[in-house]
Amino acid sequence: MNSEAEVLLETVHFAADKHRKQRRKDPEETPYINHPVGVARILSHEGGVTDIEVLQAALLHDTVEDTDTTHTELEAKFGPVVARIVQEVTDDKSLPKPDRKRAQVDHAAQCSRQAKLVKLADKLYNLRDLNRCTPVGWSSERVHEYFVWACEVVRKLKGTNSVLEEKLAELFRQRGLDL
Numbered sequence: 337m338n339s340e341a342e343v344l345l346e347t348v349h350f351a352a353d354k355h356r357k358q359r360r361k362d363p364e365e366t367p368y369i370n371h372p373v374g375v376a377r378i379l380s381h382e383g384g385v386t387d388i389e390v391l392q393a394a395l396l397h398d399t400v401e402d403t404d405t406t407h408t409e410l411e412a413k414f415g416p417v418v419a420r421i422v423q424e425v426t427d428d429k430s431l432p433k434p435d436r437k438r439a440q441v442d443h444a445a446q447c448s449r450q451a452k453l454v455k456l457a458d459k460l461y462n463l464r465d466l467n468r469c470t471p472v473g474w475s476s477e478r479v480h481e482y483f484v485w486a487c488e489v490v491r492k493l494k495g496t497n498s499v500l501e502e503k504l505a506e507l508f509r510q511r512g513l514d515l
């Protein structure tokens with residue numbers, strides 16, 4: 337029997353290894369792993385989420401989209417539930433970007449509650465990150481468009497976690513957007 341601490345540490349270790357060569361788009365080139373760790377932390381510390389499979393999926397949520405990790409690999413190592421949540425939040429990178437962004441809006445409402453939690457925390461982290469600093473090469477219009485698009489996605493996730501939704505609503509309000 338593995339303790340929850342062992343499970344979470346194995347998961348964060350796996351994610352850190354998979355993302356080891358990646359950096360965020362901020363001018364300081366923050367290690368990418370700060371993002372999935374921060375998303376999991378938002379869920380536990382702010383959202384009150386204790387479901388370990390949701391916290392694991394948060395740590396792993398960008399591994400299939402952005403690294404060589406496969407669904408089968410996650411299933412074998414972390415089980416079918418964690419692998420399924422990650423799959424639900426994984427964009428199809430073969431689609432042209434506008435289609436990929438539209439697909440998130442179109443599919444958000446059909447996600448499981450567990451996947452919706454990860455999506456809420458992912459957006460909350462990324463919007464806070466945009467308020468902290470502008471990614472290299474992004475104009476203020478592009479930043480605003482990300483807020484507009486994220487608001488459309490989060491509208492489809494409403495009724496999942498009131499604390500996270502209220503924090504998101506406040507960030508949108510500051511940009512003149514209504515959730």
Ligand SMILES: Nc1nc2c(ncn2[C@@H]2O[C@H](COP(=O)(O)OP(=O)(O)O)[C@@H](OP(=O)(O)OP(=O)(O)O)[C@H]2O)c(=O)[nH]1
Nearest residue numbers: 359360361362371398401427433458462463465466471482
């Ligand atoms: N705000 C911010 N985002 C950064 C930074 N570095 C990397 N990102 C990532 O960039 C993605 C948003 O940028 P976009 O241009 O809209 O999307 P793209 O990378 O998929 O083309 C997010 O992906 P994601 O987590 O998969 O979420 P999603 O936006 O696709 O839902 C976010 O995690 C950074 O410094 N600041």
Ligand SMILES: [Mn+2]
Nearest residue numbers: 371397398458
């Ligand atoms: Mn993410």
